[in-house]
Amino acid sequence: MKDIEIFKRDINQVLEELKVDPDIGLRDEEISKRREKYGENALTKKKGQSLLMKFINQFKNFMVIILLIAAVVSGSLGEIKDSIIIAIVVILNAILGLIQENKAEKSLEALKNMTTPLTKVMRNSKLIQIKSPELVPGDIVIIESGDYIPADGRILEESSLKIEESALTGESLPVDKNTEVPEGDKVPLGDRKNMVYSTSMVTHGRGKIVVTNTGMDTEIGKIAKMLEAEEKVKTPLQIKLEELGKYLGILALSVCVVIFLLGYFQGRPPLDMFMLAVSLAVAAIPEGLPAIVTIVLSLGVQRMIKKNAIVRRLPAVETLGTASIICSDKTGTLTQNKMTVTKLYVYDELVDAVNIKDISDATSNKVVEIGLLCNDASISQEGGEKKAIGDPTETALVVLALQKGLLKKEQEELKPRVNEIPFDSDRKLMSTIHETDEGLQVFTKGAPDILLERCNRILINLEVKPLTDEIKEKIKASNIGMANEALRVLAFAFREIQEAPENPTSDNIEKDLVFVGLVGMIDPPREEVKEAVKKCRMAGIRPIMITGDYKLTALTIGKELGILEEGSSAIEGKELDDLSDDELIKNIHKYSIYARVSPEHKVRIVKAWQANGRIVAMTGDGVNDAPSLKTANIGCAMGITGTDVSKEAADIILTDDNFATIVAAVEEGRNIYANIKKSIHYLLSCNIGEIVALFIALVLNIPSPLIPIHILWINLVTDSLPALSLGIDPPEADIMSKKPRDPKESIFSEKLGFFIGIRGVIIGLVTLMAFYTGWNHSVEVGRTMAFLSLAFAQFGNSISVRSLDKSLLKIGIFSNRHLIGAIFISSVLMLTVLFVPFLRNVFDLALLNSNQWMMVILYSLIPLTAGEILKQLVKSK
Structure with a gap:
């Protein structure tokens, strides 16, 4: 039945249309017909992707595609080792992404796995209990204090009946219900006193209702349908990594072409030049980056679980680091939901x-x-x-x-x-x-x-x-x-x-x-929220209250929490209706509190902030929050009081229903992004060093200081554990005193591109110097010195890139114990291929004397020393 007709009709008309006697209820044959017609009294779920499709989706990335092409080319030219190494990294990345995605879904299912509520219903002249999903339109349901309303219905009888509808309307106080037809044509949902709605709760009295709508035809079903129309925006990290992948892919192809043409005109064999070009292309792309990013995000997600947050979509926790607006529902989120x-x-x-x-x-x-x-x-x-x-x-x-x-x-x-x-x-x-x-x-x-x-x-x-x-x-x-x-x-x-x-x-x-x-x-504010709001202010994040409650109540809570700052004001939903979308976008910064709003208003508010270039996080627990949770860049639903619809729409679920948990998530997100930038800084500067060394050697028409297997082994050893350890670097002390970064800014901002280039050139020159020093003895010795110097120089570089502006003494050389352990393990792997005779022959390496080892150590320390000096020079300007 259409709700606009139900609440305006006489009770007898409703019963006649539903063909039910309130004293008898539905009979078995009629129940079967209606169940077949209307289906289960539950919200329909979107069909999930199969495990195979989820796995295939992990490969829909430009960087991964380039790596797969490189693997195929390497394999076709007989370089099976190269092909296998690249394939292993790519598949590992896909498996990690798939595992994390399934973990998040299982965590969510565990939250939702609650006992199906029972409903008292009159059927065949008997009052019985059935599971709520078995209800059909026309069922006569008895409700009393403490019951959840299982479906939308018209009130037939009531005695001091009060219904708490905050999850649907945002109204914090229970609504007095009656059987009378309300006056007027346009009666808001919250003023339809003769109706009850699914997910609401009886707080006082008792009553008898006739079910009018079930499942997706209920009011929460209508809101669920609204979610289908909202497209999910990509997170800033996803966008930046896609851009980086394209840049590196183009760079790799350019290197291949330039090196091949340069060698060809020098008269070198085309096949040798093609193999060298492929090796350089592999060196240009940090093939470990996709896996490292996935693992860093996964570890961040695991830390968030310990902090009472379940992340449903992997990049979401990072995106909170860019949030400059947090829109929060009042009832139960900022307040205790307890009079x-x-x-x-x-x-x-x-x-x-x-x-x-x-x-x-x-x-x-x-x-x-x-x-x-x-x-x-x-x-x-x-x-x-x-x-x-x-x-x-x-x-x-x-x-x-x-x-x-x-x-x-x-x-x-x-x-x-x-x-x-x-x-x-x-x-x-x-x-x-x-x-x-x-x-x-x-x-x-x-x-x-x-x-x-x-x-x-x-x-x-x-x-x-x-x-x-x-x-x-x-x-x-x-x-x-x-x-x-x-x-x-x-x-x-x-x-x-x-x-x-x-x-x-x-x-x-x-x-x-x-x-x-x-x-x-x-309904008093949560004490911990006051401190959370202060931290938001310090971090350059503006908290916004959006509520269905009255303006005066919202203002009182807003002032006490510090949300209503000087120069900002409050606005009601009816005033929002008088503003066009353009006017709202222009004036959105004036308001910190929005009262008496509808679900449509919440979506408009979120979109208005987004139109001003802001990254918006939206917290909420009710069904009425779900559309805006999905529209926001990051939707944060409440795990305890949150409805299934709001959880399904959200990116993050707060298991303790605590607004303060958002602040912890913001810090985690900022640190994750900073650490991913450290990994990129390290990987690209190291790989540029390899390119510089090989390219200059080709231009000078001297033997290559590294052969393909050297490049692949160094990339495998140095691009894995050290880069991953940088991804879990402890946060810098001032991370929450900085303003949110502009989501449009390049991933190479804050002079990161300059530092990558300079460090890369220094590593490349050091590698050439080491090769030239050993070349006087033999090509094998020269390549061995270049091989070792390049690897150990990269290890030193990993220590220095932990901060762009703070010295090692300030951040602490040993403050990241994981990195020290990673360098130790990687050093052992490098020395193993040198000192194990079989491997030494495979890698075409030679044993070094003491003087040569001293030169390797000296060359290896140059990038670390130069990097620290460079920080101070740039900082002093």
Whole structure:
């Protein structure tokens, strides 16, 4: 059924169209027909890719394709070793990516693997329990406090029914429901009081509904469909690495052509020149980079799991390092999603209720007592921890009493309830009658303005006195003051009666009351979020609050958390409707808080920031957050309170529902990107050194200082462990005091390209010098010295590239123990091919004397020393 018709129709019309009797429910034959027609009451899932397709997708990368071509060419020319080494690296990269992708999916499935909820439904004239996915349109469902709404439905009967719809509408307080048809043509979702919606929860009362829509036809189903239309943008790292792959591919092909033509015109054999060109092409491309990037990201993901975050898409954790905007939902993300009493007013005195246990005022105690007993919430014991269950407003009062040492069950035994008048949304009051030591007493709570009009006396220090107009004005002023602080205010009163009427009514019970006091409550902010917001500011990240709650409440929370900074303001959804997309893009920087917004508004806000060149992270937990989570560059869903739809749309899931975890993810992301740049710095400068050495030797028409197997072995040894160790380098101390990098900036920014070029030339010249020194003895000795000097020079280079502006003494030579271990292992591998006779013959190497070893050590230290001097020279300019 179409919802726009359902909430406007009479109940009998809805039942007639659904062909169901509310007292009998559906019969078995009809249930089977409808299940076949409407399917399961669940959101449809997109068909996942097969394992084979996921594996094939790992090869859809320009750099990987170039490497595969090089492997084929090498193999076709008889260089089977070269071909095998390249193929192993490429396949290893694909396997690592596939394993990590599956790990993330399994982690997500573990989060979602919860018990299927049961639903009480009337079928064949019997009330039975079934699994929620088995519901069909027309089912008659019974709901009561604590139940989740299993499907969209029209209310047939209700008794003090309140539904918490924050996951769908963003409204933090429960909504009073009724059976009446709302007036007007355009009624917002949150104001359709005669409807209930899937994923909402009953916080108070009970009711009977008829299911109108199931599965993808529900409101959350409609939002799920919206997700299909949003395309996922590529992360900055993906873009930069694709660009780098293209540059290196073009470089490799250019080197091949230039070297081949140069050798050809020198009269060298074409086949030899082609083999040399292929070797140089392999040297030009750091074939270990794709695997290293994947492994570095994977290790970052594992660290994030320990910090309560599951990364669903591998590059996502890095992208947080570029985030300059974090858009966050309020309820449950910035706040505790738990109403808490913060203020208590008794005659002419406003006190802080946070320290209620230290307040001994008798009148305050009476407020607490009324709040506890005129209350349908309860306390449950779960694993040694007391937990309040029921309407958030009432649970706040139960918790307040608990802080005073008053247990609801004990107090109800001492002062049992003998009758009641349930809360009514029109009356806005609730009253209960209790037997006390002083006799029968009526306890009443409700809206301050209404309850005050029913009072003619006031309790002051346990003395009942007349309620004068002057005192009334003071009470009203206190009510307004708390309301202006975005507190939800309740008033409390009582009266003594001689006997309890059999049918108590508002007229005979809720009159001539004795006013006792007021309490103000709010869903308070998480304490750790305040510090997280400060860190965001320090890191140049702007936090933004986007909520479906009221503007005043959002402003109060925003100010307390530091989100509403000087010069920024708040705006409501209806004001956003008056702004065109261009106007919103132009003025987006003016607003730090967005209140009373819809899912469409959230998507517009994210896109407006993106249009201003910002990388946007969006946090949220509700179904209404899902479209914006997917639209954002990085979507962060809450793992505990988050809905399945929001988790499916997100890149990262925070298992502790803590906004502060985002800050840890930002630091991790920044460090990952910095470390990947260190690996690129190291790999490219080393490979350029190889190219420089071979190219100059060719131009000078002297023997090549390295043969193809030397290049491949050095690349295998030096491009693996040392480069990987740089990828897990500890973060620099000032990493979170820098502004987010511009996502458009080159990966070679901050003079990285200059440093790579200079270091590469120095390594290349050192290699030539070592070859020339040994060449006087023999070509084999020269190549051995070049082979060793190049490798050890690269090891020294790996230590120096850890920072572009800080010396080794400042960052600590041994602060990355993994790198020291990698250099040791790689050095052993290099020396093994020299000192094992069989391998020495395969590699055409020669043993060196002591003088030659001294020269190798001297040459090897030159790039490290030059790199450190270069840092200081560039820094001083």
